[in-house]
Each structure stands twice: as C-alpha cells, then as structure tokens.
Amino acid sequence: VSVVNIETRRRRSPVTWVRGGGLSTLVFLLPMLIAFGVFSWFPIVRALVMSVQQTNLVTPPTWVGLENFRTVLADPDLWTAIKNTGYFAVLALVFGYPIPLALAVVMSEVKRWRGVYTALAYLPVVVPPVVSVLLWRFFYDGSGTGVFNTIVGWVGLGPYPWLQSATTAMPSLVLEATWAAAGGTVIIYLAALTSIAPELYDAAEVDGASIRQKVWHVTLPQLRGVLLITLILQLIGTAQVFLEPYLFTDGGPANSTLTLLLLIYRYAFGSSLGGDFGSATALSVMLALTLGILSAIYFRLTRSWSTS
C-alpha cells in the first residue's frame, strides 16, 4: 500500500494539488501566516539577531557579538531593576496569592446570589488599567486629606507618604496591582473548586473530618494543579510589570520602583539614553530566557505531579 501511496504522491502536479483543495487550504491559512509571520515569528528571530548587533535608525546594523549583553550586565541600574522586580514579585505573591484563594473558598460555599459575588469580585478587572492607576494615584495622595490617609486616619494611623517614599512606593504599587488582578484569579479558583468531586468530601466526612480538615486535606490538594498554574502566570506577569511603575512613579523615588521592563523601555525609547535598541533587545532576550526556563521547569513539574 505504501508503495502505491508514494507513487501517487510523486505524480501529483500543481493541478491535482489545486483540485485536492491544497490551494483553498492555503487561502484559509494566509491571514494567519501573514499575521504571525510578520508580527510574531519574524520579530522573535529579529530579537535574537538584534541582541548581537548595534542598531540605530540611521546607520545599517553592525555585528558586535556579546557587547550588548556586556553593556547591560555592567549597568548598575540592571541590578536595581532585578532587585525591584523581584521585590515586586515577592510582594505580589504575599498580597495576591492567598487572598484570592481565601475569597474563592468562602465564595464557593455561597449558594444564593453567587453571580452577584463573582460580579463584584471581577469588577476591578474590568476597569481599564490606566484608569485604575490614575485613580489610585489620587487615592495615594500623601497629604492628610488624601483618600487613603483619610481612611487610615479613622483608626488613628498615618498619614503615610505612599508613593513619595522609597520604602512605601513599591508596596503601594503592588497593592493596586493586586486589586486590579485578584478578581481574575478568584474566577479561576472558583471554576476549579466547583470541579472537585463531592464524593471526596463525603468520604472525608465518613472518616470524621471537620470543615477545617476538609479544606486542608481535600480542597487544597485538589487545587494543587490550578495553584501552580496561577503561581507561574503571576510570576511571568509580574516579571514584566510596566504600567504601574511607569504611570505611578516613573521608576522613582530614587529608582526604588525601576523594574526590568521599565529599564528596557528606557534603553529603547527613553529620552535620556534613547534608541539603544541593542541593549534593550539583549535585556529582553535574557529576561525571556529566564522566564522560558521558569515555565519549562513548571511544566515538567506539573506533568510529573499530575501523573503520580
């Protein structure tokens, strides 16, 4: 049979290819090929090439080897940015990881008006990010009559400088980012919670488990997969945080909120350094490789965990 197949395949002419639907398939693929080819595959390859080139918009690019990487690694701002991005990621985990989980677990036990609860939780996600940052920038007003300072004043605290001090700026950014994103995570957890088989709880009750024990020994282990997914999503997201540091503080005060993506933006488009596309892509490639390793490890982990 295979011999015949090979023979017919060899005899295929362009006419039979068209008659067999080869051309119409290509017509259907064309939009995708153009969109991905020009705006995804080509730029990805170009990023790798540009990271070893000196590129500006005036002269043709020249090969510089690993020079861009060396420049970036020697930049003291890079280490500040790595430290700040890591700090942002850790704070985002502290604020944004347990809270949505706790909300979702309690919410899953609400049987009446569940839709209202989910809608309320998801509402901040719908607010355009630029709007929430500008709104919160006003909330964070450091004077005694700022919105948040008024609120903490009711319990006798503050006033705090929020965005204006190098120590409180980053936590303030993370607080807003958590508010803006937590709803999405809650929805993911809720979907996973409703998918837990009721029989597992029945079985736990037969063994005399209390509610707390059921949460600890049934609910959380059952959520392991989705908890890992949200963890990796959050790490990949926070490693690329840009909007908050750019609009809230523009990296300040004293570079305390300078993140990696903000540094990339400054290399490439910032007015002070400006147009250093080589350094920008070199840093992008390094960040992407780190994140790639991260997600590879993660997928290896989930695979081995879910099969065992």
Added chain:
Amino acid sequence: MIDRSALPAPIEAEVLLPEPISNRRWRRRRPRPVVDSTNRGIISPYERRQGRVKYPLQFSTIALFVILLIIGLGPILWLAKGAITPTQDTLRDPMSLWPNGIKFSTLSTAWNREHLDRYFFNTLLVAGGSWVSQLVVATTGGYALSVLRPKYGPILTGLVVGTLLVPTVVLLVPLYLTVLNPPLIHHSMLNSYWALWLPAAASPFNVILVKRFFDNLPREVFEAAKVDGAGPFRLFWSIVLPLSKPILGVVSVFAIIAAWKDFLWPLLVITDPEKQPLSVRLPVLANLIELDVLLAALFISTIVPILLFLVFQRLFLRSAGLSGAVKG
C-alpha cells in the same frame, strides 16, 4: 505548552464543547438553589443545618459580601461621585458621602472641551479593528488547521503554540522596528491603526482556542456537507461558523477588552495626539486638567467596559476561567 493533564477539566469541558441553547435557557431560569449531595461543596447539607456551622456561615457570607462590595464596587462608586463633585469638595473631604454641590457639567466639559469624544471614538476604532482582525485570523487559521488539515498543519500548529512560550517583552523592540519599516511594504505604519490591528491578530491563544473548539465539532457533519457538494468555503461559512458562536463570543471579549486596556504598545506606535486612544491620552490629560474634569474623564472611560461586562457577564467569566487554563 498546553498541558492538558494540568488543566482543570471542567473549565475546558464547559467552554470547549458546544452547548445546546435550550440547556442554557433552563440554567438561567433555575430557581433558588438547594444544596444536596450532588452540588454540595466543602460543607455538607447536614452541617449547614447545625447551629454551630449555620450562624458562622451566615455571618461569613454577609461579611464576604460587604468586603467585596467595598473592594469591588467602592472605588468605582467613589469615581462616579468624584466625577460630579467640584474639585474643592473632593480635595477637602474626599470621603464625604455627599458633596456640597453636584456638578454634572464636568462630564460635558470632559467630553467636549477636552475632546474625550475623539479619544473615545479612537478607542472604539482600535477595539473594533482588533476585534475583526483577531476573528478573521483565529477562525480561518483554526479552520485550516483543524478541519482542512494539510500535511504541514502540525508544524504550523507547533510554531503557533511555540509563540505562547515567548513572553511579550521580547517582541517590544523588534516589533516596533518592524512597524517602522514593514517587510515588502517599506512604508512606516507609525500613527496608523494597522500597527495596532495586525500585531493583535497574531494571538496564538485565539488560534489554539478556536482550533480546539473546531476539533470538538462532530466531523460527521463536515462529511455530510462534503457529500452534499459543499466546498471548503461553503463548509466554513455555512456550517462551521454558525456552530462556533460560543467560542467566537469568548474570542470577541478577549479581543475588545485587550484593545481597550492596552497601553504600552499604542503609546509607542500612535504618537499623534489626534489619533491616540483613551488609555494613552488619559495619563497626559491627568497632568493638564483640573481634578473634577479628570475624574469625569476617567469615569467615562470606565463605563463602557463595565456596561459590557454587566451585559455579557457569562462570556467574561468564561474567558477569565480560560485565561488561567491555557495562557502561559
């Protein structure tokens, strides 16, 4: 990348399988839910009746509602109030429930004097164009890969899935230079909405989502249509597209919301203030105009996504669940 074993099964099943319409209607009209052994959660129906569980549960239900109300709706209500409160009142006493004077004129000032109408229209154009381009690429690509299945299909699928692994940060600079000098055309797309619409279309997430939905459609229907003489175009337009309304809804929500939210990319490629969308223009206005007008502008920019969400809540929440299941 898309590790099926790691995905919570019900999310996938719910979204990726075509759902009979009658079933959906029934669910919407469902009366007050009764907790029994089939839909129970952590707390059993028996425990729910016990006093030591019942009252704490009621209390935490109410407490949760209050917390969600303050966190979820509070800032938006505050924004609504701030939008119609004179600047001085907002500055002096930001947390007062009622302002001294209500001033609706801020809304029209923002709309007319600050030309929010133009930026609003720009945003609609950006969102509408990205919506169309994403739907075109996702449906035609998904159809070719899933239904027509050319021999080189798996390679293309692999290349598309592969881009899911690449963080968007890598694309920033090379994509910008590509837009400045696109291959073949060699005419800068800077300040043209094509620079927003076309890159948005290259969304691997959409293509994979639509492809997987098409994979689950009954193939007998396609075979029957082919026997009846339907060509690939007819099959696409009259059979596959009408069957895929649920997934098109999800992709639409993704596309429109992403376009409405996007900031960095339009900031880079739309430098002409006349053409900028709200997200790029608002931070500039924030430094130029008085507070009450700014809050009015922020409110106007928020109200459309919120209304869309309230109308298409199910679709939004489905999409949210999915983004956790497939994205990475």
